[in-house]
Amino acid sequence: MEKLNITTNRLILRNLKITDLENFHIYRSNPEICRYQGFDIMNLAEAEKFIEEQKDKLFGKAGEWVQYGIENKSSGKIIGDAAIKLQENNPRIAEIGITISHLEQQKGYAKEIFTGILEFLFDTKNLHRVVETVDAENTASIHLLKSMNFRQEGYFIDNIFFKGKWGSEYQYAMLNREWKETIRERDL
Numbered sequence: 001m002e003k004l005n006i007t008t009n010r011l012i013l014r015n016l017k018i019t020d021l022e023n024f025h026i027y028r029s030n031p032e033i034c035r036y037q038g039f040d041i042m043n044l045a046e047a048e049k050f051i052e053e054q055k056d057k058l059f060g061k062a063g064e065w066v067q068y069g070i071e072n073k074s075s076g077k078i079i080g081d082a083a084i085k086l087q088e089n090n091p092r093i094a095e096i097g098i099t100i101s102h103l104e105q106q107k108g109y110a111k112e113i114f115t116g117i118l119e120f121l122f123d124t125k126n127l128h129r130v131v132e133t134v135d136a137e138n139t140a141s142i143h144l145l146k147s148m149n150f151r152q153e154g155y156f157i158d159n160i161f162f163k164g165k166w167g168s169e170y171q172y173a174m175l176n177r178e179w180k181e182t183i184r185e186r187d188l
């Protein structure tokens with residue numbers, strides 16, 4: 001088990017802190033941000049409780065989602081968060097999810113931190129496989145996954161009763177060997 005710290009050009013992925021509360025709440029209280037997510041909008045007290053629950057969690061415990069803050073290095077403020085879960089039965093498989101504040105989207109931040117997370121999981125931790133399940137209507141997230149070279153491997157129709165209606169989902173995944181291939185092509 002370890003404290004996570006992933007650094008990229010502009011960003012740092014690290015534990016949430018109570019001083020992130022205001023910035024965290026700005027986007028986590030926005031219904032558009034939560035539209036396709038497994039959780040609903042949070043009021044300030046709920047956001048504070050959430051940060052309290054997450055802030056001391058370490059990376060490496062199988063079966064547990066940990067939500068980290070994505071800090072903009074130059075401002076010291078969080079611009080979003082990312083969650084990682086190592087699968088309970090096989091911790092060489094991870095699930096991840098990324099959220100970028102509505103004020104900070106389409107600046108390449110999701111792609112940058114996603115790349116940092118994959119470098120850590122595949123290159124440093126030698127994971128075998130990374131999976132993301134996404135609502136079939138979540139265009140931004142689907143674009144992001146395609147742009148990261150994730151492979152669509154499942155389409156589950158009316159798979160989840162979610163926020164008042166049945167929703168379909170895609171499953172995307174990348175294997176360690178596919179990541180190595182992606183890096184090779186990127187660096188050519």
Ligand SMILES: CC(C)(COP(=O)(O)OP(=O)(O)OC[C@H]1O[C@@H](n2cnc3c(N)ncnc32)[C@H](O)[C@@H]1OP(=O)(O)O)[C@@H](O)C(=O)NCCC(=O)NCCS
Nearest residue numbers: 097098099100105106107108109110111140141143144147
């Ligand atoms: C999905 C999400 C994380 C993308 O964050 P972002 O920082 O705006 O993404 P980036 O700027 O890194 O863009 C990555 C790619 O997706 C594309 N993209 C981003 N938002 C898009 C949108 N709304 N529509 C179409 N394409 C979009 C970008 O053009 C880019 O493609 P490219 O690499 O081919 O140029 C963000 O929209 C978000 O947080 N949404 C709400 C939360 C959510 O639903 N998360 C996913 C569930 S875990």
